Amino acid sequence: MRWNHGSLELLDQTKLPTTIEYIQCDNYQIVAEAIKKLEVRGAPAIGAAAAFGYVLGAKQFQSLELKNFISRLEHVSEELRATRPTAVNLFWALDRMDNLLRQHLQKKSSMKEIIFSLEEEAIRIADEDKKVNCALSKYGAELFKSPMNFLTHCNAGALATVDMGTALGVIRQTYADGHVKRVFADETRPLLQGARLTAFELTQDNIPVTLISDNMAGWVMKNKMVDAVIVGADRIAANGDVANKIGTYSVAVLAKEHHIPFYVAAPSSTFDFSLDNGEQIPIEERNKNEVTHVLGTQIAPLEVDVFNPAFDVTPHALIAGIITEYGVLKEDYKKSIQELKQKLEK
Numbered sequence: 171m172r173w174n175h176g177s178l179e180l181l182d183q184t185k186l187p188t189t190i191e192y193i194q195c196d197n198y199q200i201v202a203e204a205i206k207k208l209e210v211r212g213a214p215a216i217g218a219a220a221a222f223g224y225v226l227g228a229k230q231f232q233s234l235e236l237k238n239f240i241s242r243l244e245h246v247s248e249e250l251r252a253t254r255p256t257a258v259n260l261f262w263a264l265d266r267m268d269n270l271l272r273q274h275l276q277k278k279s280s281m282k283e284i285i286f287s288l289e290e291e292a293i294r295i296a297d298e299d300k301k302v303n304c305a306l307s308k309y310g311a312e313l314f315k316s317p318m319n320f321l322t323h324c325n326a327g328a329l330a331t332v333d334m335g336t337a338l339g340v341i342r343q344t345y346a347d348g349h350v351k352r353v354f355a356d357e358t359r360p361l362l363q364g365a366r367l368t369a370f371e372l373t374q375d376n377i378p379v380t381l382i383s384d385n386m387a388g389w390v391m392k393n394k395m396v397d398a399v400i401v402g403a404d405r406i407a408a409n410g411d412v413a414n415k416i417g418t419y420s421v422a423v424l425a426k427e428h429h430i431p432f433y434v435a436a437p438s439s440t441f442d443f444s445l446d447n448g449e450q451i452p453i454e455e456r457n458k459n460e461v462t463h464v465l466g467t468q469i470a471p472l473e474v475d476v477f478n479p480a481f482d483v484t485p486h487a488l489i490a491g492i493i494t495e496y497g498v499l500k501e502d503y504k505k506s507i508q509e510l511k512q513k514l515e516k
């Protein structure tokens with residue numbers, strides 16, 4: 171994504187890998203639609219895009235009298251929050267924008283000061299994400315000191331963040347250290363983020379990648395073709411339960427069965443300290459057409475019933491470590507995540 175001081179340019183991820191097309195967002199409504207349609211997707215990327223959408227909304231209504239400006243911007247925040255329910259980074263980013271607005275209102279700042287400060291905060295959120303991914307990638311790479319075959323699910327790469335990625339950030343750093351033999355990428359039905367995005371990112375970086383369909387993950391593990399699994403996250407509860415793309419839970423169970431370490435890579439902004447466990451994480455359910463059609467081609471009877479949860483929850487007991495920008499958290503997750511929370515509150 172690229173911020174041009176008045177408009178946000180987003181790479182349309184629904185068109186990848188065959189078409190490189192950008193969406194010029196000059197109002198918050200276009201950003202909200204882009205998040206809903208997964209034109210921009212991935213927890214940190216959604217958060218940063220929403221923050222810039224908030225700035226666009228503020229600019230759209232800056233000529234209103236203050237009372238109306240405030241109510242319109244509250245509506246902008248609500249509309250952006252309503253785009254997708256699971257990735258907590260969306261709400262974390264919008265909370266930062268709302269809190270900053272409240273501070274300016276208390277200080278009776280001018281409209282010009284408010285707009286400038288909101289824009290600075292959105293840019294800060296984006297810049298922080300790049301630095302955070304670099305830091306967590308270094309911590310993650312320290313776990314892998316010999317040549318490894320990885321398996322990953324969905325896309326937790328540069329396309330899912332502002333840059334570098336989380337799970338793919340660790341893989342990129344580990345590759346730079348000479349410790350990646352190959353990455354097995356699950357295609358990740360129904361929207362194929364693995365086939366369309368992870369395979370795209372890794373081939374662009376000349377990192378050896380083998381695309382597999384989701385139902386092959388168990389067999390490659392059984393045949394000792396995988397040394398470690400690493401995935402991203404959309405929301406992590408206070409006990410270490412992790413919500414991530416649907417299919418992640420199945421991969422974690424398979425990894426456990428085959429004694430393969432299963433890692434999650436996520437910035438601290440993906441933790442939801444208000445939730446005791448993963449059962450409390452809202453799981454987005456999406457349109458049935460995403461399952462009955464593949465890239466617009468019908469593959470099932472239209473009248474069939476469909477269940478289309480976009481995420482599932484992996485219990486912390488299946489997770490070998492959660493790689494963050496503060497280091498790798500391990501069991502007892504409740505304790506290590508509480509320590510992370512205290513660190514963030516300092």
Ligand SMILES: CSC[C@H]1O[C@H](OP(=O)(O)O)[C@H](O)[C@@H]1O
Pocket residue numbers: 211212213214323324325326327330331335336337363401402403404414415416480
């Ligand atoms: C680095 S967070 C990436 C995370 O987000 C993806 O979901 P979606 O493509 O629906 O936004 C997936 O769960 C990834 O692991």
